[in-house]
Amino acid sequence: MNQHNLDKLRESMVRILHPVKGETAGSGFIIRDDGYLVTCHHVIYLLDALKVEYQGKEYEAQWCEELSNPEVDIAILKINIEKAKAVKIINPQDLSTSVTVYGFPPSEKKFFPEGINFSAQTIRPSAPVNILPTYVTTNISGTNPWNKLPQPKSTFLSHRINAKVEKGTSGGPVFAEELNGVVGVIQCSKSDESYVIRWDNITASLDKLGLEPKKTTVCNFLAEIANDRRFKFITLFHTKQQIELKQQYIPIQVTLKTKRKDVESFLGYSEAEVVDKQAYAMKSFDAFQETQVDWKEAKKQCSNQHIMVLADPGMGKSTLLKMETITTAKKEMDKLLAPQSNLPTGVDEVIFPLFFRLSDLAEKAEEIIEAIPLLIQRDYPLIFPDIKHLLKEKLRNRKCLLLLDALDEVPKENRIRLQEKLNRFSRNYPSPMICTSRIVGYGGGFIEGGKEVEIVPFAFAQTAEYIETWFKNAEGYIQDESVSAENLIQQLRDKPQIAGLAQNPLLLSLICSLYQEKDLTLPAQRTQVYQKAVDYMLKKWSANRYPQSEGMITAKIQLLEKLAYHFSCDDEQDGSEIFSLDELHRVIEGYIKSGEISTDLKNYPTSRLIEELSAEDGILQKWDREGDKYIFLHRTFQEYFTATYLLRKIKENQNEGISLVKRLFWQYDAHETLILLAGLMENPLPLLQAITQSKDDIFKTLLLLAGRCLAECKKDDNFNLAATNPLIGKIIEGIYKFWRSYPSASFIESTVVALGKVNRQMCQKLIASLKDSDSWVRINAAMALGNIGNSEAVNPL
Secondary structure, eight states, X not given: OOHHHHHHHHHHEEEEEOXXXXXXXXXXXXXXXXXXXXXXXXXXXXXXXXXXXXXXXXXXXXXXXXXXXXXXTEEEEEESOSSOOOOOBOOOSSOOSOEEEXXXXXXXXXXXXXXXXXXXXXXXXXXXXXXXXXXXXXXXOOOSTTOOOOOTTOEEOEEEESSOOOTTOTTOEEEETTTTEEEEEEEEOSSSOEEEEEGGGSHHXXXXXXXXXXXXHHHHHHHHHHTOHHHHEEEOTTOSOEEEHHHHOOOOEEEEEEEOSOTTGGGTOOHHHHHHHHHHHTSSSOOEEEEEEEXXXXXXXXXXXXXEEEEOTTSSHHHHHHHHXXXXXXXXXXXXXXXXXXXXXXXXTOOEEEEEEHHHHHHOOSOHHHHHHHHHHHHOTTXXXXXXXXXXXXXXXXXXXXXXXXXXXXXHHHHHHHHHHHHHHHHHSOOOEEEEEEXXXXXXXXXTTOEEEEEOOOOHHHHHHHHHHXXXXXXXXXXXXXXXXXXXXXXXXXXXXXXXXXXXXXXXXXXXXXXXXXXXXXXXXXXXXHHHHHHHHHTTTOXXXXXXXXXXXXXXXXXXXXXXXXXXXXXXXXXOSSEEHHXXXXXXXXXXXXXXXXXXXXXXXXXXXXXIIIIISOSEEEOSTTSOEEEESSHHHHHHHHHHHHHHHHHHOHHHHHHHHHTTTTOGGGHHHHHHHHHHOSOOHHHHHHHHTOSOOTTOHHHHHHHHHHHHSOOBTTBOSSSOSHHHHHHHHHHHHHHHHSTTOHHHHHHHHHHHTTOHHHHXXXXXXXXXXXXXXXXXXXXXXXXXXXXHHHTTO
């Protein structure tokens, strides 16, 4: 036992005295610093007066009848003192650790303050213990309120110690160092065994004192989660000031995919024809319909299932889980603190919301049931000793909500092992899980029995609400008062090409920050949004007090490109998004020594560079509390810088640059980088040619990638999307034919819709498909045109 804990326990100990003889009647200890103490009722039931010795001084004690409970052998006393030293009490349901018993046995004074140790092997669960046989006599002569016996059939909940504890120790604390608190009150019997009276015998009394141990521990842990800065706050891009997430959060909608039961019912056929048509439509496929619902409703419909949330980059997957974490923690805490929730079972029903990155779980060799406590210890080191035992109980009793973020960040070779571990955990401890993943690269069926939903892009009303909320939150940080939410909303109405970008929450946040710079023309492509955002983050939005030269800014951008490419594409890194400070330092040092670095950074201390890029510029972020792990501000920024690195290499030497790009074709996690690269290139034809000329594209993976790249390309004089180039027409035709073969496949439809928004040729093909002989093609063509949403697509509907 460490000296600090020993000193605290020694300072809380109380000796219960015989009022006449002055000898030890038993032991007790302070449980609240204003003089409340606990002992066993059988220690005081024969005493004519209540006197105690605390820290060498005698006190008259008052019996607190409303808090005491003779039926479980507990007495609560009060002495007149203001700053007593109270112990920390905890209430594990199972006691599987060694303990030390403290008290004042007259024959064994040497045991205090060292105490008497009992190993975990000597402690066993116990059936309720009948109290009366443990009392030395049933003859009572006193007339004080405490001079009474428990009822003959009274029992108490306990842990049994298979060893005798000496008389005089009764009422003393039982301390579990591993759990960092007092787990109960020792009750000495006449046999060769003793009992630890559990705190849940008197939870109502402890609650009145504000001391209910399990409830307090749970509330403290939930408060830690609800106030975790990783979840609670977000930072507006143009200022380092933080605002609460709940103040900016706009509720999302998702699509639920359910079996279609009325495939043709809205086409006007008779009932018999409907049956025939439905049978035909479902002959080759499972028929699905997409139902768009609020997230809250989706959770209700999936209440008995795990959920996998799918979305494109920047759509708010992580933000959704963070919001779920803090709202669940707050809701559970409110339930626990409500007046009607003071029953002992209330604590046991509380749900722990636990947020983890799936990559963290994948890195652990342990099974999920063992890995979770390790990660909680990492994230909440101060409260973990108090919550450790209870956390294991919650996991075993299915009272946790697991919020598991970013499957796409897990290296591909680790996903199968992670999937197996999660499903083993789910079969044995089926607590609900909500996972997230990007759509690209997700193979489906990650969680057994899970329901897959997809985040829907913001409708214009949501976009407007987000902007109004953003400007309200940013009111104190906007320098130009002439910019307003109303003006930005109107600009988005007038510029539909920008309004499309604003359906993505990450891009919308960037657009808001860029718009408040009045001299800035809003960009129409997302690569331009990222480019302008990076430019402002390194200049006007930087917390660096000294203006940076253009040379320094260019050098920093090239360094960020190098870092992004290294951690995304280096064979040893395998797409790492979290990197250690040591690794970050090593890569920068290597870059400096290679001679590739700009002269502006050659004499710059590496530690200072890291500090500027994180604390001042904000493009790199500290990931953990210790500050020895880093990530890019958002994964999309890492992909953007990787794309600009590849663009620079292509400009320097097209053949060598394209060779670097080809290495990424079959890495699904790198496809977003390649799509951004297409948007950055003045002439993306070399990229599109390299993609379409690749062999072994059996499942049309690269064809769809080419379509996504095509949808991202700049629309200017150098490159026209009106299919004037034969390659463009070939890509459009190939994707259309693929879609027509599998019109209900969402991964194909998403590419078709993306192309249809910018490419008239694809839109015309879908319009023609409204008259297709296959009813299923007609239905899905109508859905795709509706999702494209522009006038050319909607008018034919």
